[in-house]
Amino acid sequence: GENVEQHPSTLSVQEGDSAVIKCTYSDSASNYFPWYKQELGKRPQLIIDIRSNVGEKKDQRIAVTLNKTAKHFSLHITETQPEDSAVYFCAAKQVGTYKYIFGTGTRLKVLA
Amino acid sequence: SAVISQKPSRDICQRGTSLTIQCQVDSQVTMMFWYRQQPGQSLTLIATANQGSEATYESGFVIDKFPISRPNLTFSTLTVSNMSPEDSSIYLCSVAEGGEKLFFGSGTQLSVL
Numbered sequence: 760g761e762n763v764e765q766h767p768s769t770l771s772v773q774e775g776d777s778a779v780i781k782c783t784y785s786d787s788a789s790n791y792f793p794w795y796k797q798e799l800g801k802r803p804q805l806i807i808d809i810r811s812n813v814g815e816k817k818d819q820r821i822a823v824t825l826n827k828t829a830k831h832f833s834l835h836i837t838e839t840q841p842e843d844s845a846v847y848f849c850a851a852k853q854v855g856t857y858k859y860i861f862g863t864g865t866r867l868k869v870l871a
Numbered sequence: 872s873a874v875i876s877q878k879p880s881r882d883i884c885q886r887g888t889s890l891t892i893q894c895q896v897d898s899q900v901t902m903m904f905w906y907r908q909q910p911g912q913s914l915t916l917i918a919t920a921n922q923g924s925e926a927t928y929e930s931g932f933v934i935d936k937f938p939i940s941r942p943n944l945t946f947s948t949l950t951v952s953n954m955s956p957e958d959s960s961i962y963l964c965s966v967a968e969g970g971e972k973l974f975f976g977s978g979t980q981l982s983v984l
Contacts, residue, residue, distance in 0.1 A: 802963060805972060848914065852971070
């Protein structure tokens, strides 16, 4: 069935460094790829998304890239800050459905 | 984005009992979704709730265990029936704005003893 693999499961970086989280999806019919940030005890929050007709999207310190051929997409966070510490989930949505397949999550720790 | 409220925010329940979780949205939406997040895990779709029709359940989830109501375009309930410790999870309702961007409710943390 449809699957989204996410790596790494945990990531520690020094404050100010960059962090990259990668996801691979299996269903070539997927056309929308959001990223969520979930702080401890809180709901997942949409932080950035990308559609399949776009290769890259940036919003201040975060960016997402998509390689449709390889079925990869990645989240890039630059100049990390302690408040970036959270669990990040990628997801893929199949075209014509409301079904989102979520990755397994990455726990990011930004060390001050 | 829509404001999505859930009640209760957390509960501790005894094995064999049932809990009904309420989800209220501040605008009318066609579809509402219920997700489960087991401890330290990802998000799994339980079912999709349309107003005026029966909910559509994902593989591994059944109506007898997770009955859903959708009486109008701003409200839905999820009941977790005959609970066991394995049902201890966060339950999240959500809506898709513009048919695409998924936003989540405040969540219900359920612990079953």
